[in-house]
Amino acid sequence: MARIVMKFGGTSVANVDKIRQAALHIRREIDAGNQVSVVVSAMAGKTNELVAWVNEASKFHDAREYDAVVASGEQVTAGLMAIVLSEMGVPARSFQGWQIPIETDDAHGAARIENIDPSMLIDRMDKGMVCVITGFQGIYPPTGRITTLGRGGSDTSAVAVAAAVKADRCDIYTDVDGVYTTDPRIAPKARRMARISFEEMLEMASAGAKVLMIRSVEMAMAHSVRLCVRSTFDDPNAPQVTPDGVPGVPGTLVCDEEEIMEKQIVSGITLARAEAKITLRGVKDKPGVAAAVFGALADANIVVDMIVQNVSDDGARTDITFTVPDSDYDKAMRALETTGSAIERESISGSKGGAKISVIGVGMRSHAGVAASMFRALAEKGINIQLITTSEIKTSVLIDEEYAELAVRVLHTYYGLDKQDV
Amino acid sequence: MARIVMKFGGTSVANVDKIRQAALHIRREIDAGNQVSVVVSAMAGKTNELVAWVNEASKFHDAREYDAVVASGEQVTAGLMAIVLSEMGVPARSFQGWQIPIETDDAHGAARIENIDPSMLIDRMDKGMVCVITGFQGIYPPTGRITTLGRGGSDTSAVAVAAAVKADRCDIYTDVDGVYTTDPRIAPKARRMARISFEEMLEMASAGAKVLMIRSVEMAMAHSVRLCVRSTFDDPNAPQVTPDGVPGVPGTLVCDEEEIMEKQIVSGITLARAEAKITLRGVKDKPGVAAAVFGALADANIVVDMIVQNVSDDGARTDITFTVPDSDYDKAMRALETTGSAIERESISGSKGGAKISVIGVGMRSHAGVAASMFRALAEKGINIQLITTSEIKTSVLIDEEYAELAVRVLHTYYGLDKQDV
Numbered sequence: 001m002a003r004i005v006m007k008f009g010g011t012s013v014a015n016v017d018k019i020r021q022a023a024l025h026i027r028r029e030i031d032a033g034n035q036v037s038v039v040v041s042a043m044a045g046k047t048n049e050l051v052a053w054v055n056e057a058s059k060f061h062d063a064r065e066y067d068a069v070v071a072s073g074e075q076v077t078a079g080l081m082a083i084v085l086s087e088m089g090v091p092a093r094s095f096q097g098w099q100i101p102i103e104t105d106d107a108h109g110a111a112r113i114e115n116i117d118p119s120m121l122i123d124r125m126d127k128g129m130v131c132v133i134t135g136f137q138g139i140y141p142p143t144g145r146i147t148t149l150g151r152g153g154s155d156t157s158a159v160a161v162a163a164a165v166k167a168d169r170c171d172i173y174t175d176v177d178g179v180y181t182t183d184p185r186i187a188p189k190a191r192r193m194a195r196i197s198f199e200e201m202l203e204m205a206s207a208g209a210k211v212l213m214i215r216s217v218e219m220a221m222a223h224s225v226r227l228c229v230r231s232t233f234d235d236p237n238a239p240q241v242t243p244d245g246v247p248g249v250p251g252t253l254v255c256d257e258e259e260i261m262e263k264q265i266v267s268g269i270t271l272a273r274a275e276a277k278i279t280l281r282g283v284k285d286k287p288g289v290a291a292a293v294f295g296a297l298a299d300a301n302i303v304v305d306m307i308v309q310n311v312s313d314d315g316a317r318t319d320i321t322f323t324v325p326d327s328d329y330d331k332a333m334r335a336l337e338t339t340g341s342a343i344e345r346e347s348i349s350g351s352k353g354g355a356k357i358s359v360i361g362v363g364m365r366s367h368a369g370v371a372a373s374m375f376r377a378l379a380e381k382g383i384n385i386q387l388i389t390t391s392e393i394k395t396s397v398l399i400d401e402e403y404a405e406l407a408v409r410v411l412h413t414y415y416g417l418d419k420q421d422v
Numbered sequence: 423m424a425r426i427v428m429k430f431g432g433t434s435v436a437n438v439d440k441i442r443q444a445a446l447h448i449r450r451e452i453d454a455g456n457q458v459s460v461v462v463s464a465m466a467g468k469t470n471e472l473v474a475w476v477n478e479a480s481k482f483h484d485a486r487e488y489d490a491v492v493a494s495g496e497q498v499t500a501g502l503m504a505i506v507l508s509e510m511g512v513p514a515r516s517f518q519g520w521q522i523p524i525e526t527d528d529a530h531g532a533a534r535i536e537n538i539d540p541s542m543l544i545d546r547m548d549k550g551m552v553c554v555i556t557g558f559q560g561i562y563p564p565t566g567r568i569t570t571l572g573r574g575g576s577d578t579s580a581v582a583v584a585a586a587v588k589a590d591r592c593d594i595y596t597d598v599d600g601v602y603t604t605d606p607r608i609a610p611k612a613r614r615m616a617r618i619s620f621e622e623m624l625e626m627a628s629a630g631a632k633v634l635m636i637r638s639v640e641m642a643m644a645h646s647v648r649l650c651v652r653s654t655f656d657d658p659n660a661p662q663v664t665p666d667g668v669p670g671v672p673g674t675l676v677c678d679e680e681e682i683m684e685k686q687i688v689s690g691i692t693l694a695r696a697e698a699k700i701t702l703r704g705v706k707d708k709p710g711v712a713a714a715v716f717g718a719l720a721d722a723n724i725v726v727d728m729i730v731q732n733v734s735d736d737g738a739r740t741d742i743t744f745t746v747p748d749s750d751y752d753k754a755m756r757a758l759e760t761t762g763s764a765i766e767r768e769s770i771s772g773s774k775g776g777a778k779i780s781v782i783g784v785g786m787r788s789h790a791g792v793a794a795s796m797f798r799a800l801a802e803k804g805i806n807i808q809l810i811t812t813s814e815i816k817t818s819v820l821i822d823e824e825y826a827e828l829a830v831r832v833l834h835t836y837y838g839l840d841k842q843d844v
Binding site for chain 1: 438441442472475476478479480482483484486487488490491493494495497498500501502504505506508509515516518520521566567568
């Protein structure tokens, strides 16, 4: 017997037929003797509709009213799911955030979960009932008003519920069947992973893989909640087999490193396109310069990705290079030009159309030379590296976007990630 | 300064533009120095959409889940209305049923309001804030689950809130501008009434006028809540003038009889079409026969309208005639035939296509001969009366549907209800 939290996103509950399909997965887990709580998103498109009405009502709306309106979408799905389950003979009831309660702070529209009382949920699960919980929402107890967690917050809700009820697993049902070594549309030999560590998943998500919200992975790591990414559209009654072909949970398990027996040096390769690079040359090498540069960009609401600063030759002047999304390139250049007097520098230059390729793997910690072999593999194909940044378990390079797909495929093969049966 | 509850139905809040139009009425009342709470329905069509999903999910759904789903519609409107009001500079916040709380019994889907704590609402209104309240819904405190009051329940919510906060008036904003002496589509000379008593309004509603839900009028009468029926689509900034042309509240005020100075003998005339009549002849005149007949119909879920039983000539046998909707005629005949042995009678006959015309007025209590004059007026036009029933302030006749419009116009003129300026 296991205790499982199952989360279904908007495309998995887009209409009553799809809700019924999702319910078959729930019934399978109940039939297997497991205890189940379910977290649901709004039906696909509904949250956008509600947000559009709020914006039509006023561009400068009270975030508390925004939350009251947009939280209604999950309420509909939760009730419908409970009805569908009951009709299948699975005892179920819906819970809204305030009914549990899921307590948050008062940052309406982007609230953080502070506490979940698990007693009611555990009591129902002990009795064989499925608790269907509205994702994305909670309550701020001092005012008794509904809060929402921000877009994609249902993943976070599911992980928080799983932590609160001490679930053995939190299954994230989505429209893909797991986490791949790289994007299969780019590298047809991409392999679905059976397991990946929290740290690697975080780096994958930050580096461009869009399977899970970063926040939910962080929370899962902090509370040691084992996450499983799997597909709603798999046959609910098919034998449950892992990507490695053994009986177990289909999909990719995101878990502690200790649970992964055979660690890959490189687990995955990600690609982020449309990165523009900007270089400030001959910047005075003194305290506060970097703060002035990136402060100006932050004030203009520009998110900076890679940052590289070399040591200066003579200790007097240095070069700083960083990347921003192509769409923010012009705005970033303007922001830096208008702060010209504050930031002494010899020149600014830059270009759009870069691609960031990252190789990720916890094995890098103990294996020297991963970065070097990556550069060599790219050099053999004549791909020029414009920028390099590294973290403990990731090496990223910026290259010309033209070579992006080629680079991904070359590295995928180079690190032995290709499917064996292809 | 007055304290007013303003209720807006589905067509009055069908989209954000209409919500804005409704909000102008609210701002007018605030600008006039009044205290205001607002009760809103779901946007037109939304409740039907939600109900359809529930029925698609399961025909035999848990009423508690039905309530959780369908209550979400009002939540959206309340939030949007609060946002629109705030943007107009009118301080406002939304309240859901459970946040006030509006306490009901546990008859999910058709709950009755048992208690409303007015303290939070009065506190906010004292501070000049508009409380925007979700109609139609409440909470059953022992389980903490959301309840709904059944279709049209927002009128009832508004009256209950008005009673709880001791409002001076409960304004029901709708797509008609008041209560008319009869249907203006049938009698172009129909006049909009400035005032009508609760009792007359109840008889009008039961007899076919569809302006207000009967339950909300009953509750208003019980708690002496003055109701005003008025149009959302009137110019919010036009001078406020009663149907009598004097400064005051536009629309029709439904109030205690004592507030109506000049009582009409007949206040209004209503028409209900498609009434079928069924006659049981030669029924044994003994206790329990009527119970057997109407018990059989109730078991078949058939609502009976008029019932007439004559005294028998010889004390042995009698005739019973009653009406049912045309659509239930065949079902009613079958129900009576299958209970043939229980109800001894000589014959059953009946026909569809009747129309019930009712004349209504509290003045009938003190004026003899209203019924007689009604029969005379119809006889003068050669209209045959098939059935007659009376209550204290209403006389109803069943006639052939062909003559329905003619009868309404004749009686409208006969009782002096025609507009003077036409």
